[in-house]
Amino acid sequence: MVLDRPQPSPTMASDELESYKDRFVRHLSQTVPGRKELVVVEARDCTVKTADGRLFLDFISGISVANVGHSQPEVVEAVHKQMASHAHVNVYGRFVLPTQVEIAERLARVAPGDLDVAYLTSTGTEAIEGALKLARKHTGRKRFVAFERGFHGRTFGALSVSWKPQYRQPFEPLLEGVDFVPFDDLESLDRVVGHDTAAVIVEPIQGEGGVRVPSDGFLRGVREICTDRGALLITDEVQGALGRAGRWFSFELWDIVPDIVVVAKAFGGGLPLGAFVSTPEIFSTFLDPPLSHLTTFGGNPVSCAAAVAAFDIIERDGLLEASARKGAALKRRLESTREQFGDLISDVRGRGLWLAIDLPPDLAMPIVNEMERRGVIVGSMLNSEGTVRIAPPLIVAEAEMDVFVGVLRAALREAATGKLAV
Ligand SMILES: Cc1ncc(COP(=O)(O)O)c(C=O)c1O
Structure with a gap:
């Protein structure tokens, strides 16, 4: 010891x-x-x-x-208080639950551009699933581009855009139409992203890939290619957000604005909580048809209360x-x-x-x-x-x-x- x-x-x-x-x-x-x-x-x-x-x-x-x-004692207290008030009451989105509003508002406050709307989930992989669905639905396109060494989770959609063949092959067939290109290589990306690409999904700093920080122009180049082809840019911040890289989101290190941002892990202050965050315009696609996406436990009020406490601690204590x-x-x-x-x-x-x-x-x-x-x-x-x-x-x-x-x-x-x- x-x-x-x-x-x-x-x-x-x-x-x-x-x-x-x-x-x-x-x-x-x-x-x-x-x-x-x-x-x-x-x-x-x-x-x-x-x-x-x-x-x-x-x-x-x-x-x-x-x-x-x-x-963290303040997180523990917030959890106790919320649990004593109410935990789960209904499937996501039917009633106004104040702690859900509080945490979504905090995310919107620190996210750049008009990334003002959050869909709350329970885990990271579930938030990735939602982001992929949102990108397909909004663009009407099917294909995704992801990066070698990238990792986005273990459910079928998230696994489909995760790189390591050993983890994917035993579970095939996965989503069709996913291309992998080397990380930090804009030329390869430029060749692969087309007018049929729904989204490019990237960890701005690759976590499971070995904490790989790209060269300075990379993220901006990814943003330009996506904008040029009309593809959405999804940044996976499941590991990198909430101060891990010294910013609320690691993509801020390169001053870009993605179309969809995915958070989880530290977001819940120790409890299960994730979110995919985007613009009101992109999220409007989930209204047509109504109930396009649903979850029972996503945005559980107790997790949200822990998240609000953790968020406020990060802000107050300059973390x-x-x-x-x-x-x-x-x-x-x-x-x-x-x-x-x-x-x-x-x-x-x-x-x-x-x-x-x-x-x-x-x-x-x-x-x-x-x-x-x-x-x-x-x-x-x-x-x-x-x-x-x-x-x-x-x-x-x-x-x-x-x-x-x-x-x-x-x-x-x-x-x-x-x-x-x-
Ligand atoms: C970058 C990234 N995305 C997604 C996930 C999946 O998150 P979860 O384990 O909460 O489902 C992980 C998990 O390690 C991750 O590191």
Whole structure:
């Protein structure tokens, strides 16, 4: 245990602990084989506490969810209050629910142009489905263009525009008419986007692709090509919004205005909530025929209450600026770690507190595991072998960044001296 704070005492008897691990394997569908060792009992701020009494630093924020920290007290209070008032009352859109209005209005306030309307969902992949449907319906066109290494979710539509063939092929046939082009390559995009393209879907900074930041003219070029061909531009901000890249939306780094923006993850302040956001004109297509799109739980009032609280905390506490500032400081420390371990770290990338390092492909998981053993949670990436994700909550403290860097260096030293099993 590496954290410089009092050690919590064990919180669960060992037979109860082992029983949970057994029942987890027996009753929960596994998508990664093997028994799991960590049983979570609590998560606060930047830490996760397990039932054996260990405390971990969460340097992936539950994969870009806990931007304001885990169980932030004001978010917890908002959830309690809303639950005591009302949770679900009716399928989306039938009654005016004040917390839905509050969060949609906040999104509209920070979104550029006339991106003033939100359709609220429960998850990111569901919001992507809605965005794809909206683009087809509005343009009357069928085709989509997406990017190599891109990731947009696991339901059929979202999977159809997600790149990795291993994840797509077992589930085919998927949506017809999807082309993939290399990320950050405008010439290829220009060749493929046509007058039959409903939308180009892009993560302005690719998340699962390895926190890949495009060159400066890329997003503007994508915008121009879409406008020229009459295709909509969908930006997937599921990982990148709510301060992760130092802005409300990562596309703001390049000063463009998309036609549809998709958010989820950190948007719900820790509860399930997503949205696709667009203009009143584009959304009017969902009125014809009425009930073109519906969801039972999308925009659940309790999730919306958590989202409003999280949104206000980001604004009040200056967490966008904090992400940019702390991210730059953390990146400098990663750069100096790279100088120390040049033969192991081949690249350091990212914006704000959305960072990654590249290691030799067979070393990434051993480093992730060794860091976990030493009390720091980092992770690998779906579409980028050898990349380690580093994305702590935006409230991370200097001292916590010091602990993280110390643990990373210790794990790299173990690797350099051949002590890590590869
Ligand atoms: C960029 C991006 N889009 C969409 C999704 C899907 O979101 P969810 O897991 O909430 O369905 C993810 C999930 O990791 C993502 O990273």
